[in-house]
Amino acid sequence: MHKTTEVVPLRVAADRLGALRFRLALLMIVSYLAMMSFLIYSARHTPLTSAVASNLSSAMVALAICMAFSVILTGLFVLVRNRD
Amino acid sequence: MRVPRNRVLLLLATVSIFGAGGAAYSAQSDSQIRQADFSTIVFFVVFAVLTLLISFWAGRRATSSSEYLTAGSSISAGQNGLAIAGDYMSAGAFLGLSGAIYASGLDGMFLAASYLASWPIVLFLVAEPLRRLGKYSFADVLTHKLRERPIRILAGASTIVIVSFYLVAQMVGAGELISLLFGIGYGPAVIMVGLLMIVFSTLGGMRAATWVQIIKAILMICGSAMIATLALTRFGFSLSDLLKTAAANHPNGNSIMEIRGFSLDAIATLSLGVGILFGTSGLPHILMRFFTVSDERAARISVFYATCLIALFFTMLFFIGYGSIAILRGDATYASASGALFGGNNLAPIHLASAVGGSVLAGFISAVAFATILAVVSGLIIAGASSAANDLVVGLSGRHLDERTRLRISRISALALGVLGIVFGLACEGQNVAYLLALATAIAASANFPLLLLAIYWDGLTTRGAVVGGTFGLVSSVVLTTMGPTIWSKVLGLGPAILPYDSPALFTVPLTLLVCWLVSIAKAEPEKDWRLAQPSVAQYAE
Numbered sequence: 001m002h003k004t005t006e007v008v009p010l011r012v013a014a015d016r017l018g019a020l021r022f023r024l025a026l027l028m029i030v031s032y033l034a035m036m037s038f039l040i041y042s043a044r045h046t047p048l049t050s051a052v053a054s055n056l057s058s059a060m061v062a063l064a065i066c067m068a069f070s071v072i073l074t075g076l077f078v079l080v081r082n083r084d
Numbered sequence: 085m086r087v088p089r090n091r092v093l094l095l096l097a098t099v100s101i102f103g104a105g106g107a108a109y110s111a112q113s114d115s116q117i118r119q120a121d122f123s124t125i126v127f128f129v130v131f132a133v134l135t136l137l138i139s140f141w142a143g144r145r146a147t148s149s150s151e152y153l154t155a156g157s158s159i160s161a162g163q164n165g166l167a168i169a170g171d172y173m174s175a176g177a178f179l180g181l182s183g184a185i186y187a188s189g190l191d192g193m194f195l196a197a198s199y200l201a202s203w204p205i206v207l208f209l210v211a212e213p214l215r216r217l218g219k220y221s222f223a224d225v226l227t228h229k230l231r232e233r234p235i236r237i238l239a240g241a242s243t244i245v246i247v248s249f250y251l252v253a254q255m256v257g258a259g260e261l262i263s264l265l266f267g268i269g270y271g272p273a274v275i276m277v278g279l280l281m282i283v284f285s286t287l288g289g290m291r292a293a294t295w296v297q298i299i300k301a302i303l304m305i306c307g308s309a310m311i312a313t314l315a316l317t318r319f320g321f322s323l324s325d326l327l328k329t330a331a332a333n334h335p336n337g338n339s340i341m342e343i344r345g346f347s348l349d350a351i352a353t354l355s356l357g358v359g360i361l362f363g364t365s366g367l368p369h370i371l372m373r374f375f376t377v378s379d380e381r382a383a384r385i386s387v388f389y390a391t392c393l394i395a396l397f398f399t400m401l402f403f404i405g406y407g408s409i410a411i412l413r414g415d416a417t418y419a420s421a422s423g424a425l426f427g428g429n430n431l432a433p434i435h436l437a438s439a440v441g442g443s444v445l446a447g448f449i450s451a452v453a454f455a456t457i458l459a460v461v462s463g464l465i466i467a468g469a470s471s472a473a474n475d476l477v478v479g480l481s482g483r484h485l486d487e488r489t490r491l492r493i494s495r496i497s498a499l500a501l502g503v504l505g506i507v508f509g510l511a512c513e514g515q516n517v518a519y520l521l522a523l524a525t526a527i528a529a530s531a532n533f534p535l536l537l538l539a540i541y542w543d544g545l546t547t548r549g550a551v552v553g554g555t556f557g558l559v560s561s562v563v564l565t566t567m568g569p570t571i572w573s574k575v576l577g578l579g580p581a582i583l584p585y586d587s588p589a590l591f592t593v594p595l596t597l598l599v600c601w602l603v604s605i606a607k608a609e610p611e612k613d614w615r616l617a618q619p620s621v622a623q624y625a626e
Contacts, residue, residue: 021208025208036353036357040346059341060341063196067201067398073204077384081381
């Protein structure tokens with residue numbers, strides 16, 4: 001009987017943790033797919049001009065955002081877990 | 085008279101290092117592609133001897149399989165973060181991604197962003213459960229709820245296949261690098277690297293591989309930062325001027341600012357992306373790094389450190405890649421009239437180092453890249469050896485082995501994998517190593533990731549479901565990858581490819597999950613088969 005009372009908070013904490021994991025993982029997958037879709041779209045629809053580009057393209061900015069997002073999400077998760 | 089094994093290996097390594105150095109020195113006069121000079125050879129010999137000393141030091145401590153395979157789980161979070169980053173700053177990434185940017189612009193950075201995006205997935209889904217339940221290989225997690233014997237056989241087979249694919253990419257990079265560095269042929273270069281890596285991995289084990297990775301990761305970041313800074317100096321630290329020159333030099337012009345190559349076929353790109361995104365969570369040598377730290381907290385902190393360092397490294401590859409286009413294209417010292425670099429496009433960072441920093445920087449970078457190859461390949465071989473000793477042999481024999489036998493089998497497996505790496509490396513000459521890495525991760529995503537995910541988060545997975553699904557994932561991904569353009573047409577030369585996609589992950593990952601689920605729900609197993617001996621991973625909370 002004693003063990004049964006211990007299982008309840010464990011389950012609650014586990015559900016919260018599992019939900020956080022899957023939400024963050026889903027967020028990462030969606031942002032990655034969005035970045036990929038944007039890259040393919042911009043590559044197909046950006047007109048090729050003879051003028052030489054001199055600044056970061058929108059595709060480069062999208063890649064940089066995705067990379068920064070990966071680092072931020074990882075840090076966020078570690079921060080949340082270390083507080084628990 | 086009994087001769088100690090360590091002394092024989094030490095002698096073999098010393099002969100390889102100084103033999104190669106001597107061959108390089110004597111080959112200077114008649115080599116067509118040679119760029120490096122005496123300083124290069126000195127850096128190489130210093131790095132190789134340093135690596136050898138670390139291996140020898142670690143080898144004296146590796147008296148048990150736990151110490152040999154996981155460094156006794158005594159590596160700190162910071163050290164492990166550097167070592168994981170070191171694993172990712174491989175020759176495949178450094179040479180391959182820079183080469184891919186040099187060849188086609190942003191396509192190479194797309195691969196880099198995909199690799200980075202795979203790290204949060206590793207952290208969220210597998211890192212902590214692995215550390216909690218695993219000891220030597222990811223199969224330990226699966227066997228907590230599934231029957232041990234069939235699962236270990238499957239895990240052992242898939243690990244060895246994935247490690248072999250990954251080894252090929254590293255060996256191709258190593259062959260091209262050493263060929264240029266020493267002015268010797270590609271074949272002898274692959275064989276020389278192969279012999280050295282066999283010695284290092286057999287002698288030192290995981291502790292040596294980890295320390296070499298740490299030192300190498302620091303040197304690699306410093307070296308890359310130096311090349312990127314010196315390249316930017318040429319353009320007055322103006323990124324705009326660098327990009328403008330790169331677009332003007334490249335035959336594709338402004339297209340190098342977009343992912344032109346990958347945008348041609350959205351399905352192929354998506355499949356490649358899915359393979360990379362989930363593949364890291366199934367790569368045996370990466371998963372094994374989580375067994376070298378003491379607990380889950382150290383595991384997740386090490387992933388955070390690794391992600392930051394990898395992001396920094398990939399950002400520098402952007403400058404190195406575009407800097408290569410701006411500085412090397414059109415320079416007859418480094419590239420032919422068609423723009424192809426001497427020694428292969430994979431050597432873009434080495435040539436750039438030579439162009440902006442002279443032969444000393446090129447020698448330093450070459451030696452760091454060489455140390456990278458040795459460290460990554462050693463980690464790969466140890467992961468394969470661990471799985472062979474703890475999964476395959478245990479699964480096939482049906483009994484657990486004592487420490488001594490396990491250590492002996494690990495070392496014999498390391499030797500066999502090294503020989504396999506040499507043979508495959510010779511067969512894949514000229515392939516882009518970053519792309520070969522992507523194919524290895526696609527197989528890992530299809531064969532290992534679905535099993536790990538379901539075993540950790542779904543209590544309904546049965547042994548039958550895991551075995552059928554895992555076998556399907558492994559066989560289908562290997563067969564479909566073989567039938568793709570890179571292997572079928574370029575490596576095997578069998579004419580037009582049967583399948584238009586190199587990476588089959590978009591199809592094989594969901595199909596593997598589906599097969600596991602269908603077989604598991606089709607016939608429930610007796611409770612004793614899946615009932616957990618320890619707390620369910622899905623239930624744990626600190």
